[in-house]
Amino acid sequence: MAQVRIIPCLDVRDGRVVKGIQFQDLRDAGEPAEQAAAYALQGADEIVMLDVTATLEDRGARLQAVDRIRRVLNVPLTVGGGLDSSDQARRLLSAGADKVSVNSAAVRRPDLLTDLAAEFGRQCVVLAIDAQSDREGGWTVTTRSGRQKEPLQAATWAREGVRRGAGEILLTSWDRDGTGQGYDLELLAAVRAAVGVPVIASGGGSTPDQMAAAVAAGADAVLAASIFHDGHWQVGDLKRELQRRGVEVRP
């Protein structure tokens, strides 16, 4: 069984790392390649880069950012944000991404997952799900950075996504994102029960206790952004705290 991965997330806009709450109120937090290399040196197990505003004209800039990160990064790199074709995925992988993450486009066209898995292998395909708790006690899938609610339940969509070719689920709680109040453990458990592939917990994690709780709820990896960008935690210190709580991490 692989060890629990600690994954700093770089939300990138116009070539800079930004941070915000519930994808709003973005503030500058640095240069992507520098940050990625620094986190890897601290012990990050993987880096996720999400380009939050990857419009057509930004795509060249994103490829350059991936190339710059790859040159200095010796751990896996996952890249996502507005990805909607095999062609884009191929360019990102050629530029140095190890995995690509798809979100809204896969909801619109689930065959995208099948196409990506057929061409690159399922280990390259991450399905990102932004989930928001609903009145019925479930979790509704949202797309377009949380602006649109889809007639889909998170666990159902996760299972369908895996059936079509996703090799990993990046599960973000829209309710918790940026709040620091901890991951949505019930959401995690529901998705964990639905799929056999690795699940990355995202949204709300800010303390070792919350991360250990996410692992207990079934997460294979925990993703966080602002606690690292703000310097509240060094990855290495965080890992030592997790080890003390019985979580198996790479030393």
Place this chain on the structure above:
Amino acid sequence: MKPVMIIDTGLANLRSVEVALERLGAEVTRVTSPEEVARSPRLVLPGVGAFGPAMARLDRDGLSIPLRQRLLAGRPTLAVCLGLQLLCEGSDEAPGRRGLGVLPVRVRQLPADQRVPNMGWCPLQNGRVQPVGHAYFAHSFAVTGSDLGRLEASGWQVLTADHGGPYLAAARRQGVLACQFHPELSGSWGASLLAAWLDDPAGKETSWPR
């Protein structure tokens, strides 16, 4: 400069292994011809995709025979992830398709009661208490069980990891290094392993990096 040639499989992400070798002072080029595969002082067989199509492509491009020859001769060759699996006799992933047959073992599907794909970092063992190092894996198939002993009996030095039982993490003999994990994504330990492979073309060193 240490020249290294990577077999261009036509698949997308050769970049990670390319830059990892460049960071260690290698001069990396991509090759596609049987002559280059035969002659290259150091060769990389990268691994992305599925066993059947990858093996079909090697056969079609005439690369299987020169590859097999240099592997059997122990000439400097690095096989990564699916690359390791292609060195085996065959795989559950493509039952009718023969592999290069340099490793006298078969590739099996990872147990379904485990997380599949196995994605992440695993400690590497060589029979001692302390792990040799940690490496990053992303795979759904592996060499397991009694096949591990068969490899050691054939003179291969073996590292294992665990995923519902031991499986093959790496096998080394002379200049040949086959890794189920991605050394290029395995942090400073992975870089040490790549550096050792670059610096020791005859494979005289028998200990693993620490």
